Amino acid sequence: MSDKPTMTTTAGAPVPDNQNSITAGPRGPVLMQDYQLIEKLAHQNRERIPERVVHAKGWGAHGTLKITGDISKYTRAKALQPGSETPLILRFSTVAGELGAADAERDVRGFSIKFYTEEGNWDLVGNNTPVFFVRDPLKFPDFIHTQKRHPRTNLRSATAMWDFWSLSPESLHQVTILMSDRGLPVAPMFMNGYGSHTYSFWNDAGERFWVKFHFKTQQGHKHYTNEEAEKVIGSTRESYQEELFGAIEEGRFPRWTVQVQIMPEADAEKTEYNPFDLTKVWPHGEYPPIDIGVLELNRNADNYFAEIEQVAFSPSNIVPGIGHSPDKMLQARVFSYADAHRYRLGTHYESLPVNAPKCPVHHYHRDGQMNVYGGIKTGNPDAYYEPNSVNGPVEDRTKLEPPLKISGDADRYNHRIGNDDFGQPRALFNLFDDGQKKRLFANIAAAMDGVPDEIIERQCKLFDQIHPDYGQGVRNAIAAGKQERPAAISAAE
C-alpha cells in the first residue's frame, strides 16, 4: 500500500491504471467504455480559453501597496489612507502580440493592477505611457485592427498602422513615446506605469477632485535598442517572464513610487487643454506629482493560468472615494472589460479565486454557468429579490458618490477641431537629447519599411508640425536606410 494519494477520476472514483487504455485484445482498438481515456482527452481539448483580444501576452505577480503620504483630504478610499497596506496582483502585457509573442518587441506595455481592498476590488488598468493613440472610443477597434494581422496576408501591416496614424493626428503623442527609447523596456521593472485616464477622488465632505495616477520605477529606466532586442529575441522569446519571475524568486522585489496629480474640480473648466482628453498629460509644472506610497511585487503566482491568465481587470471596478470622469475613452472602457470577461472567462468570472474580492460579497445575481458559490450570494436562501422583509442585504447610502457635474447637448462633436495635437508631443521632443532624437528617427524609419511614399509623407508632415527637425530627421533616416539596404532588395521594391 503506497502512502501517495490515490489518483481518481473527476468524479472521485479510483483510477486503477493510468498507463494502458482498455482495448479489445493486446493489439486491438480501444473501447468506448474507457471513460478515463475519454475524460482525459476531453479535458485536454478544453485546456485553452480565448486569449485576450488585446494584451494577450503578459507577465504578472502579487504584491502590496503601502501608503505613506496623506491624501485623506481628497479621498475617503480606505486603501489610500496613511499607513494602509493592500494586497494586489499586477499584470504587465504587450498590446498587439498574441499569447506566444516574443516579449522584447517594441509596443506599449500594459500595467494593470487589482487592489484587493476591504471595500471591494479597485482595478487600475493602465499602460507604461501617460497617453493613448486615440481619444474617442469609436476609433479603438479600428486602431486595434491596424495593430493585428492583415485579414488576407495574415501578417502585421506597417502600411495599415501608418495609414491610420497619419490620418489620426491625435495619435502623435503616443506614437512619439512608442518610437522613443521608452517604447522598448528591458523588463517590466524598468518602466513606469500610468493610470493614464483622469479619474476622480471624493472625500467625506462630498467634494470631488480630478486625479491622475503615476507609478515611477525605483529600478531606473532601462531600454533596448531595436538591434539589442533582435539579439534578445534570437536567444529567448520569454525575456520578461524570465527577468520578472527570476527577480521575485531571488527576493529582488521590484518597487514603484506611487504618485498622484490632483486637480480641483473647477479647474477642468479653465485649463487650455481638455483634462479629460486621453492624448494629453497634465504638465507637472501645473499639477505637481505628490508621492503617496510604494507598490512592491513580492510573490510569484503558483499557477500561471489560474492567476495571470484568468485574472480579469476592469476600469469599472472602483471603490468609495474613487470615481470615473467624463473621459470618453474611460466611459467606454467601463463597459468593455466586464463584457470581455463574460465572454473570455464566463458569467461568474468574479468568483474565480484570483478575481474574488477579499471582503464580504453580497449580491442578488443568480444561477448561470459555473455558479460555484452555492446559488446565491445574499447569505440567506429566502433573500433572492430586493427589497425583501427577510433581512437580505441592503444598499448603503453613506457610500453614495457626489453628483458628477456634466452638461451640454447630445451630439457627435468633431474631436479633431480645436484640439492641439502638437504642443505636448513638442514638449516631449524638446526633452530628448541628440542621441534620443537620432534613435527616435531611426526607429520610425525602421517601422515604416515597405510603407507607400504618400503615407510616409503624410505622416512626416504631421511630424513637421511638432518640430521641423522631427519631420526632417525621419525623412533623413528613411533615406539613409534605403542607401544602406543591399541593392538586390531595393531593386525588388
Ligand code: NDP
Ligand atoms: P516635465 O519635464 O515636468 O515632465 C517630464 C516627464 O517626462 C517626466 O515625468 C519624465 O518621466 C518624462 N520623461 C522624461 N524623459 C522622457 C522620455 N525620454 N520619454 C518619455 N518620457 C520622458 O514636463 P511636463 O509635465 O510638461 O511634460 C512634458 C512632456 O513629458 C509631456 O508632453 C509628455 O510627453 C511627457 N511626460 C509627461 C508626464 C506628465 O504626467 N506630465 C508623464 C510622462 C511623460 P520620469 O520622471 O519618469 O523620468
Ligand code: HEM
Ligand atoms: C485589455 C478594451 C483602451 C489598457 C483590454 C481588453 C479589452 C480592452 C476588451 C481585453 C480584456 C480581457 O479579455 O481581459 C479596450 C477598449 C478601449 C481600451 C474598448 C478604449 C475604448 C485602453 C487604454 C488602456 C488600456 C486607454 C491604458 C491606458 C489595457 C490593458 C489590458 C487591456 C493593460 C490588459 C489587461 C490585463 O492585463 O488583463 N482592453 N481597451 N486599454 N487594456 Fe484596453
